[in-house]
Amino acid sequence: MATLILTAVGSAVGGPIGGAIGALIGQAADHALFGAKRREGPRLVELAVQTSSYGAQIPRLYGTIRVAGTVIWATDLIESRSSSHSGKGQPGVSTYSYAASFAVLLSARAIRRVxxxxxxxxxxxGAAGDFKTATGFRLHLGGEDQAVDPLIASAEGPSPAYRGAAYAVFExxxxxDFGNRIPSxxxxxxxxxxxxxVSTIARALAGEVSGTATLAVGGFAASGGSVRAVLEMLGQAGGAWFAPSGAGLVMRDAAGATVAVADEGFSAEARGVRRTRAVAAIETVPRTVTVGYYDAARDYQAGLQRARxxxxxxxxLSIEVPAVLEAGAAKTVAETMLARAEAGRVRRTVAAGFAAMAIAPGSCVTVPGEGGVWRVADVSIEGMVTSLGLVPLVAASLPASATSGRVSxxxxxxxxxxxxxxxxxxxxxxxxxSAPRMTVVAAGMGAAWRxxxxxxxxxxxxxxxxxxxxxxxxxxxxIAVVALAAPSTLIDLRGAFEVVLAHPDMALGDADAAGLDRGVNLALLxxxxxxxxxxxPLGGARWRLSMLLRGRRGTEAAAGAQAxxxxxVALEEETARTFDLPVAVLGxxxxxxxxxxxDTAPVETRCVMxxxxxxxxAPAHLAYRPEADGSAxxxxVRRSRAGWRWIDGVDAPLAEEREAYRVTVSGAGAGGAxxxxxxxxxxxxxxxxxxxxVVVTVRQRGVFGESPPATVTIAP
Incomplete structure (x- = not known):
């Protein structure tokens, strides 16, 4: 019976944040996302492990990213049994296989595809949408009109549709291939x-946020304890910050517009206000900045880039960014963060006139007599003098070159x-x-066929x-090239077959004399x-086969008859499936x-039994000896299906109920035959x-029928 693992899931990142966020403007924005309030931001490891816990965090996804999701529904294992028999008097073999149906919640907002x-x-x-293991699959994109999945509804009755959330159903x-359990x-x-x-993501998470930040990510998973933590992390990674704008916030970075602080015809010194400059010790700046990120070149596995x-x-300083970045972009983020930290050692305080009262914290300004662009960290007003606390801005670092490392x-x-x-x-x-046996060998047109x-x-x-x-x-x-017929009693060193395999990933190998004696490299041509x-190997999927032993196991009559x-078909124990069938199938x-x-439809073949x-x-070494009276x-030599190797050189075991032969003598003197x-x-x-x-044809009689014929012609 099916089990509803989660009847509800944890809230996604979102909801109103109300007013300004962060310490920049001194207003709280710690609205909880999942249960109790937390300042925790998203982490890389959270997306790597699939869960099925009640209240688990379901991230809001942006761009393209790899996530584990949360199992929200699953059936018990479904057992199937098939039986096969190995012939009369032999016990049957039962084979069991298992399957499961389940659903995985992926995103707390709508998606486009998987x-x-x-x-x-x-x-x-695979990337082409092909499954490597048999399964049914349905994807619910998370639309607001999303219907209940029919499989879940049939198993559970009334069920949630998870509108606004994307999930996948495996049937x-x-x-x-997964140890008979649901895989991760x-x-x-x-x-x-x-x-x-990143500004688009910030605006989607909190409607109060506007503005533009220039850092772009390939994908992002917004999760964690609060919107504030997520936004602060985005700002830190993108070199952006938040400033008040009316009832909301604007996200800014160094590429934003600047405001010139007016001189107004007087100097700060003339009014008795000094400009001050403070420089922190170099030890306050990190020696290294390490950025953890998701690397698309490594199938979205976690990567690290470091600046020194x-x-x-x-x-x-280490920062985890649950975003998809190229290695070079992540290296650039690390170098830019380090450059900002070094520039942040310097702090200026300048006094301005009455008009500067309109300049809010977070603005970018230029000041007469001070080079570069400065970010306003704080503003204080005393009398008619506005004091601005300034931190220098650094231009974005030039794009860095970096490698994702070995990609496997x-x-x-x-x-x-x-x-x-x-x-x-x-x-x-x-x-x-003890019974007629059919052999089945199968493969696929692609290397992933199993x-x-x-x-x-x-x-x-x-x-x-x-x-x-x-x-x-x-x-x-x-077969592409057919070897001429050759005797089965000698190694054929002159003839060669050429074959074209189903795809280039298939391969063949050599065998030495000992290996050939053990029966390796046996094939049906x-x-x-x-x-x-x-x-x-001749290139592509074409191979040339030489050093041949022909007509193995009684098939010498077919030598040279190929087209x-x-x-x-290479015959190996691990690739051959055999079936013992009733005697009635003969013929x-x-x-x-x-x-x-x-396979869009079953593949069919026939086996002629x-x-x-x-x-x-067939008997071997047919010969005749003339006798003195004119007869011959x-x-x-008898051969046996129980003595193919004929190791001792004497008569092979009989392997039949009795020794018997049917001999046909044909010729003019025999009256026909x-x-x-x-x-x-x-x-x-x-x-x-x-x-x-005179043509003499000999067939050995066996339990299930006669052997192929062996023939000798006697000269008159």
Whole structure:
């Protein structure tokens, strides 16, 4: 049953701040955002960990930024089971898979879209909008007319629509890749297109704020204990400050307009008012300023940039800016903050005339006899004299160059459509099979393909068997150049195949003699099983295969019968999924369906079950010996589906209920053809039958059928 984790979430940054903010004008602006009043500002780490706590902070998002969000609803794990059987007398195998549906609240204001999604640090959804794991997905953008999500409503009944807040809903996310639990997710959220001025953010958070500040950020997450804390942090990072303007505030920086303090025809000295200058010790200035920020070049992970000054002092200043910046822009912020701190050592107090009473704290002024532009820190009026406390302004630092460091973002590889191959070959070990076996190998057109769900039908689609999922992605391609036929008893050092794999991320490797003896580098080319000792990349996805062992495991009849475009499938235990089927399928086609994450419709193939997995291999070394009476004795060596390696050099194990052969003798003397049933590996052709050429064909009889034929021609 579903569980409503949060029936309400913490308030977002916002609400009226009333009057001026901050110590600049001495009025409080600590309106609480989440519960009790706090002066805490936003922190970088708060966006890195996904939560599901009641009352958790939900930031207001601006620009483009990566956030974890808060899980607000989830179902229990949904279990699915599929069964497969390994043949008659063998126990069935049950495979369990798990999925979950849940919702994640992203932003306390409306957004435009969601880009990439990470799960446990790996991409769940790529930049192209493709999911790497099977899931349903819906995004609610946070409009004021937002409807209740139908899945949540069906599970919970009356439910909130979270109007004005953006959230995402995952439906039946498959959890096999995440340890069968809901993974920790982070989202690339686009709230506003393009960079955003910090003054625009300040104005959105508090309507009383106006003005323009020139620093632009790629994205920003407004959260924390109070609007004041957020605005102060924005001002500190952007070199801006707040000044009263009517009933509200104006956000200013060094690029704003200046006011010239009028001389009014008299000097401060003539009125007995002195100009004073105070310089603080260099030790009051930080030696270093460190800025923490979100770096888009590092998939929005936290970055650090630092500015240093020479000279005395031990104090360091660090500021965390939950904003998306380029490395150079963050370095520029650090250097500008350090330059402002150095300039702030100097403080001027000047006296002006009556007209200066209109100059408010926070204004930028120029003063006769004083160079540069000054910020008014405070104003005092005594009699008819207005005293201005001034702090020098510094021009913005030149853009700094900086690097984001080593960038190792999550690989955004496309999944691509499923490629499916189903075929019947002899068992890949020396244990004879007790039922016909179909082998399935699958991959994808993209490197991120991982699995596809399988179904198969042995009655031409009348009924289907759920067969779990494919094995690990295989190496699949097509034949581009066909090697000429060669005997299976020697290493083919002259012939070579060229194959084109499904995508360039697939790769093949070499094998030495010991590896070939163990059976490595076995591949199906057309209908022939081939081992290759050398795999040479030719560029792109094309490979040349040489040092060939042909006709492996009884497929010598298919050697040289391939055509350009025929299948290439590398056979490895971890990539092959096998199914033991009823004996009744022999002589039929088995239909196989696969459905992967990127498949718009199931992918289908067919496997022709002719018994290659269970019938004996064709007899070997057919030869004849003429006898004195004109007859000929034909003999052969028995082969076995239980002794492919033939290590001891003697007769291979029988692996059948009894030894039996069907021999056909064809020729003019035989009256066309005659069939002989024998139980030993030899037969006699009479002198009469040897009037002309005689063709002798031998098939070994097995439990499930006869072997392919082996043939010898006896000269007259």
């Amino acid at each position: 880009g990439r999604i990470w799960a446990e640090g790996k991409l769940l959804r 039946m996310l498959q959890l096999a 997710l982070t989202f690339e959220v686009v709230a506003d297109e393009g960079p955003v001025l 000054r020479p000279g005395a002092g031990v104090r360091d 973002g999550a690989v955004d590889a496309l999944v691509g459509a499923t490629i499916l191959r189903a075929f019947e070959v002899a068992g890949l070990d020396d244990v004879p099979l 699995q596809a769900a399988l179904l198969y039908s042995v009655d031409d689609g009348v009924s289907w068997v759920a067969a779990g999922a494919t094995a690990a992605p295989g190496v699949i391609g097509t 057309g209908d022939e099983l081939v081992q290759f000792g050398r795999a040479e 350009i475009g025929d299948r290439f 039929r086609d088995v239909r196989v369906l696969a459905s992967g994450v990127a 002719l018994g290659a997995s269970v019938v004996p291999p 004795t034909v003999s052969w 005659r069939t002989i049933e024998v139980t030993a590996p030899s037969v006699t052709v009479s002198a009469v039958e040897r009037i002309g050429p």
